[in-house]
Amino acid sequence: MTTHSSVPRRILLQSAAAASLVGGGRSAVAVDPIKIGMPVTLTGALGSIGTQMRQACEFWAKQVNAKGGLLGRPVELIIEDTAGNPSNTVRKAQEMVERNGVRLLTCIVASNEALAVAPKLAEWDAIFVSGDNGDGRLTGESLVPNFFRPNTSGPMGTRAVTLWLRDSPMKKFYGIGMDYAWGHNSMDVFEREAKRAGKEFLGAVFSPTGTKDFSTYITKIRQSGAEGCYLVLAGDDNNAFLSQANQYRLGDKVQLLTEQVDEGSINAVGDAAVGLVGGSRYPATLDNPANKAFVASWQKEYGRLPQMFEGDQYQSCVVLQAAIEKAGSIEAAKVRAAMEGLVVDSVKGRVEMRACDHQGEQAGFVVKVVKKAGMERPVPEVIATYPAKRITPACNKMSYDD
Amino acid sequence: MDLLPFLLVQCLNALSQAALLFFLGVGLTLIFGIMRIVNFAHGTFYMLGAFLGYSAARLSGNFWLAMIVGPIIAGGIGAAFEVGLLRPLYRRDDSAFLMVTFGLTLVLGDIIRLLWGVDALQVAVPDAFAGIVFLFDEPFPVYRLFLAGAGVVVAIAIWQFLERTRLGLLIRATSQNAEMVHALGVDVNLVRSGIFGIGCGLAALGGVLAAPLVTASLGMAGNAIIDAFVIVIIGGMGSFLGSLLAAVLVAFVQVFGTYYFPDFALAAMYLLMLLVLVVRPGGLLGKEA
Secondary structure, eight states: OOOOOOOOHHHHHHHHHHHHHHHHTOOOOOOOOOEEEEEEESSSSTTTHHHHHHHHHHHHHHHHTTTTTTTTTEEEEEEEEOOOHHHHHHHHHHHHHHHHOOEEEEEEHHHHHHHHHHHEEEETTEEESSSSOOGGGGTTTTTTTTTESSSSSSHHHHHHHHHHHHSSSEEEEEEEESSSHHHHHHHHHHHHHHTTTTTTEEEEEEEEEEEOOOOOHHHHHHHHHHHEEEEEEOOHHHHHHHHHHHTTTTGSSSSSSSOOOOOOHHHHGGGGGGEEEEESSOOTTTOHHHHHHHHHHHHHHHOOOOOOOHHHHHHHHHHHHHHHHHHHHHOOOHHHHHHHOEEEHHHTTEEEEOTTBBBOOOOOEEEEEEEOOTSSSSSEEEEEEEOOOSSSSSTTOSSOOO | HHHHHHHHHHHHHHHHHHHHHHHHHHHHHHHHHHHHHOOHHHHHHHHHHHHHHHHHHHHSSSSSHHHHHHHHHHHHHHHHIIIIGGGGGGGGGGGHHHHHHHHHHHHHHHHHHHHHHOOOBBBOOHHHHHHOOETTEEEEEHHHHHHHHHHHHHHHHHHHHHHHSHHHHHHHHHHHHHHHHTTTTOOOHHHHHHHHHHHHHHHHHHHHHHHHHHOOTTHHHHHHHHHHHHHHHHHOTTTTHHHHHHHHHHHHHHHHHHHGGGHHHHHHHHHHHHHHHHTTTTTTOOOOO
């Protein structure tokens, strides 16, 4: 299934007309679109996240094309479903590069997919701008020159929660994570951070992706005697866990913490999400001019607030846009040079794409899911904001010194 | 947690899970036993059940109605599919059925995506079962007790249906020798459509009942079809009692396996299947060895 995002034909025609005018009678040449490859998980356990990310990309592309495109060229999105399988992702990305001439990639959902794609980037001479990939290694030991991460990483999301944790009266913690790269990586970071904050880490359990019955895991959490339980779950697994934890009244005894609170989950589980505390990569309520403009036009387009992965992916698109404009080209070497050190004021405020490890330095947020009068669904409310310097780890690092 | 409450809670966890696995596996095994068709679309009917249940519960405000309406609609679609697309293929070899039912998973999956969208949907536990009971001070959801009970009731109902009713007799006869039953003047095609519809309806019932635990989502089908095949293979292709036994066995292995060997949570079910296949290649209660 390939869907080519609608490039307004008008732009092509206008560009063609302009070219023929400038060319003074020489044959009219339509401007090549800037093709952006999106091997995105739209089905399977992480499909709901991929769908958010795709929507953000489409929204961004529409905005850009409405203003005449990028470098005078229309943006064309080439979207393929990977179903979350890394070997699929590599194959589809390769097809995009070889068949469609794509040199820019984004919107890859899972970290294991991103880790599979990264080593290929040099061979493809392509730039990959992460929109949500969390694994700390992508800007650490697995960093490749053509990879950039303008979004909040897993360790950064965890960092915001651990900073919040230091002030909390809770002492003993347990964890449950998804049994793949992201789950283990984030749990390691949390364990280290919790210990550094003088808390006791009682252990963690990992559930295979696609787990449906969490009853045994809930038993284990309850038996651990922890006051808080850290969740590194996403998509359907997260929804199943929260629904079932609520049915077992786990929240009465254990404060559930998560690396990230996403609205997709809140919509899927409703009141079962109430009380959950976690980082948010992007809360739509942020008070800055870029975000207000973004939220207003998003609401006009879709009639609802943007969700977390939509905001984060959108920021990545805006960073990519700024880099292309600064480079004046989409050649990998030029975009890379433009990206390094780039500062963008986007929906989350100031983001600096530091040159040393290609991680975007940005603020971190902690939210709590609350029930508000007049709203059908519970909403995440910002309870703490931390500055970029405290949130972003040192270059190539996944952990923090303090 | 002391040993006794722990064992009680874990056994009830396993039984509630066994009920869901049974609803999933029994339809597949009935269809295979009678029609010799491997219904690849079974997981999709399970997912369809969850979404139909969501809509029925939302429109009527009544989960009980959803439990009836979801399986009936899904069963009707299944029966119509059998009449329209499977019946013309009975003279072909088995691969034709695989292709057609696999095609149905794709079409039905996309229809569900178009009708309900891509987001996971919340299905609330019915109010009557939303509470908890305390088992030695351990809170346990009433809904899980209900699931285990529903599993027992449905198992007995299917058993009685197959053993005591005339239609059940015809179904058993058709599974043994369809041509002879046909020669005796019974409309075998009707029996086949019926059993395909019932099988799909049972999967959908599983989906309706699972939705409060896992939400209604597009990821359900892929997971479910694998579980359903494992149940059918362990229990023995076509064996009703086998699917019941397999569902209970798999649920207990999963619940206790996950507890004691969390690193092998995923492998436990397949190791069990491997073991059964080595000892009894036809499944626990399967006919051919």
